[in-house]
Amino acid sequence: MALQYLLSGITKGSIYAVVAIGFNLIYSATGVLNFAQGEFVMLGGMVAIMLAQLGLPLVVAVGAAVIVVSAVGCLLEITFFRKLRHHSILHMIIITIGLSIVIQEIALHIWDEKVRSLPYFTGNEVSSLKFFGAAISPQVLWVLGAIAVSVVLLHIFLRYTLQGRAMRACASNPEAAMLAGINIPNMRTLSFGLSAALGGLAGCVISPITMTHYEMGAPLAIKGFAAAILGGLGNPMGGVIGGLTVGILEAFAVSRLPAAFNDVAAFVVLLLVLFVRPHGLLGRPGGEAVREH
């Protein structure tokens, strides 16, 4: 039974984690908490479902969805942030809240209020993998796989490529980066594009489990945000650890308490951790974890 709760927790946690990774990237490059990240997840799912229904193979639909959402991310940055006179973090955060509402409404008009989903990547609605009597949907492995690939690629990008290093430089000291000839606005656009791509991919892999509808973004963003904070803002691996921790906490909370309390349990632990380690489990004081890669 305990193992089954653990697997349930991993299922939930993997969803929070995959959302949290996108949060972290924008934060580490710009210091902005992007509250529209949940909407990127929703858009990824919606676009992929639409393309899959047009008859495209799943891989192509998912790939195209990631590209489309990434383009939307870049476009939003260019339209709403580049011309901003004062790049105060607070202004930018408030803009992202506005954007999330606008994107939701637009999605409602392009698609509709109905619930839809991608087919399971392997197996179907009832298939499950058994471990010592406990069961887990094969789709969860796809989500975990997507997480692993994202984290590894991000790590390589930030550490070994010129662009990635430039992005880290912007985060750690924008003025020095500018003096070194780095185009900060372009770096910001790139970070929005990448985060949106990660969000889009997340939206595709979780769609068979959670299903996709226009309002799904905000609740996911809240949980992903909690996961990112718990793990340490700005650290991609921290988002993963944070997400899985929140998910597993929730699952075990259900085993002891009425299910209505599972958010309470998860957030109480989150608060306790933040009292002891205000910068999260893997974060560094000051939050600029990306510098340490």
Added chain:
Amino acid sequence: MKHSALLAVGLCGLALFWGCSRPPSETVKIGAIFSVTGPASFLGAPEEKTARMLVDQINAQGGINGRKIEFIAKDSGGNPEKAVSFAKQLIEEDKVLAIIGPSTSGETMAIKDLCEQNQMILVSCAAAEVIVNPVARYVFKTPQKDSQAATWIYRTMKDQGITKVAVVTGNDGFGAAGKKQLEDLAKVEGIEILANEVYDKAATDLTDILTKIKGTPGVQAVVNWSIVPAQSIVAKNMRQLGMTVPLFQSHGFGNLKYVEQAGVAAEGILFPLGHLMVCEQLPDTHPQKKVLTAYRQAYESRYQEDVSAFGGYAHDALMIVLEGLRRAGEPDRSKVREAIEHLSNYAGVTGVFNFSPTDHTGLTLDAFLMLVVKDGKFTIYQP
């Protein structure tokens, strides 16, 4: 040249004016308040479409007793305050004969007293029992009661020899109302609730709650009561966990979309619903067969989308008012109200209505029937 152009415009305007108000004494105004947009749009949108379609049909056939219907629809967005101001507008400015709607119970309760005080006929499309209990003379409603759905679920269980169940509900208004009915009726029907869990309406996965239920000894069936996507998630997660006990859902499952989303996991789900979704499977002698088939065909061919039980609530609300008008013979509110209160054996979409001075719902248990998902379709459950 200028003058003749002006004259032409003036004449056109005059013609339009005449066109609108040709026989002023011969039209009857019916008001409607639906939440066409906002969180309850899945109720309000089909309701508004249905009412508009029926008014067009009836006017094309010459109206009621020679009077055309003028339909004045307001979109409340699910907001009770807006519902109140629209109700005032319909009562004081438009002076309509009757108001149909609102779509939600909260909005209906906000205008119940207002309508009663102004002697305005209100036929609500919302389900809560408080709308008609206590009875207000001018207030009626068309949907079935939640308690009737719960009774159907429990009676079907008893037929199958099930007495110990687990209940899971969403944490929204519909889920909370259902939870209360299921708890209250359990004792009456001799059912024991062994596990009772509430989940977040935005839940993404419910395997943890279902693991707890799976680990509760003696559970013979699971009842889920919600209107959110979690209805499909429950079904999928139960099968993924290898649970074999039957799953019962509320009438909120009456939407083929949810079956599609749950795929093969939806097979065998049992739930109570009105007759609309399975009207082609009813015998020709069934009293509602004719009205159901006609409504479904008209709606689906006009709007190119699947009909839903919610539109049926508006269908009945409008038709009941118009039947009252037909019987009263003149658009006099107190006479029409009197006529509605004495309607009996009136076949609507939701059920066969029998109103009385003490019963303003007019429906009995047989407005529901038990359905089962078979090969991805709704079919009538045969014990």
